[in-house]
Amino acid sequence: MNLKDIGEFGLITRLAENCIFNKNEVLVGIGDDTAVLPFDQDNHLLVSCDMLIEKMHFLREMSSPFQIGYKSVAVNFSDIAAMGGWPTSILISIGIPKSISFEYIDEIYKGMKNICQKYSVNIIGGDTVASPDGIVINVTVLGKVKKTNLHLRSHAKVGDVVFTTGTLGNSAAGLQIIKNIQLDIPLKIKDYLLQKHLSPEPCLEDIRILNKIGLGLNALNDISDGLASEAWEIADASQIGIELYRDKIPISEETQILGQILKTSPLDWALYGGEDFQLIGTIDKTQFPFYAEEFKKEKGTVLFEIGRTIDIPGVFLINNEEKVYLNKSGFDHFG
Incomplete structure (x- = not known):
């Protein structure tokens, strides 16, 4: 083998x-x-x-x-x-x-x-x-x-809100710019996405704020290999399932525009691209509104609700009435 x-x-x-x-x-x-x-x-x-x-x-x-x-x-x-x-x-x-x-x-x-x-x-x-x-x-x-x-991947509970701390797919979009350097891409978009790929910022300020808010934050992971892969790590470790809402996965305007230029779905970059280094985690659903309010008050940015945990194993993408099983795909050094 x-x-x-x-x-x-x-x-x-x-x-x-x-x-x-x-x-x-x-x-x-x-x-x-x-x-x-x-x-x-x-x-x-x-x-x-x-x-x-x-x-x-x-x-x-x-x-x-x-x-x-x-x-x-x-x-x-x-x-x-x-x-x-x-x-x-x-x-x-x-x-x-x-x-x-x-x-x-x-x-x-x-x-x-x-x-x-x-x-x-x-x-x-x-x-x-x-x-x-x-x-x-x-x-x-x-x-x-x-x-x-201390927040482990194994700390998620059924019924939690699944959240992320920022927009996803930016780093993968930046990598596409490097791979397609000859393309005529607006400078503002190019600079923004290359910065996200080449100089990522760890979510240390985000976790400082989340820890300060109080009880209710359960599982945590960082998005290094893609949203789908990291959601699977939480689901497997916690022995639960996760539903991700397609229309709530945050994608920046810059990444969406690049997707249009390259005729590529930016959702794929968010799910499978990796290196966004945002946090994905779960919060008790009764506490999430308070977390979201306090997070925005202190940091000035949104704590995005992107899904929920369920008692059926697996990770699923919900698109209106359609429920799609997501593979564990993410960046794999030997894949």
Whole structure:
């Protein structure tokens, strides 16, 4: 059997077997956005890592080194936000081709330091090695979460409202611009969507506000592989089903216009594109109106209600009277 047959998530499932040899030192292992470890009386320690590889996650000719550095850290901060926490430190390991200039690597680190300064996160170590082909960046992030604010994918309850924190499909639309760079696309649309793809912003401010509002926030995940894939992760972990309302999935005007230009459905970008790094989660339906009101009051943006949890396993797209079963498709490194 080759890796394409089993897929990325099948590989992870297999590798995750028999990994915990000291249960006293881990609360949550492989299977959520971060591991959760004991820390102190009030907090848990969160740990995760993410790798970016040239030609797979970024193209040097389409991204500035600052953007590459910024994004490599942002995607890790997003995992911490998806657990209800806040990042505290990172370690950076980087593989560098010998032909790369010092000035280029210095700009990558400027991007990393910029986002770390923005969120008061320390860079505390890492490793540097020579790479035979392309830049490789691996960031390990440490964070803390109050025990009362820990939100796992497995925390959804039947009858919850399913929500997201922002518009979806923007990053996939930005990638399409890179792939179709010769197209005549209005500059305002191009700049907006490329920014969303090349310099995503983690939802740390969003989770700070949601945690402050009160009780009722249950499951959380971040949208790294696409809405459909992340909804499935919550559904599987919580052993429930999810209905997503087609007409309530938020898609920006810029993404809709690009879809018209490319004659492509922007809904596909939202469901399967990935790298939007918005939060998807569930909130007790009796508490959602209060959450939505307080969220808009504090952040000035909408908390989008996009579906509900049900007691029938699976993830479904509701379009008027039609109910369509959604596959678990999302970005798969070996698919």
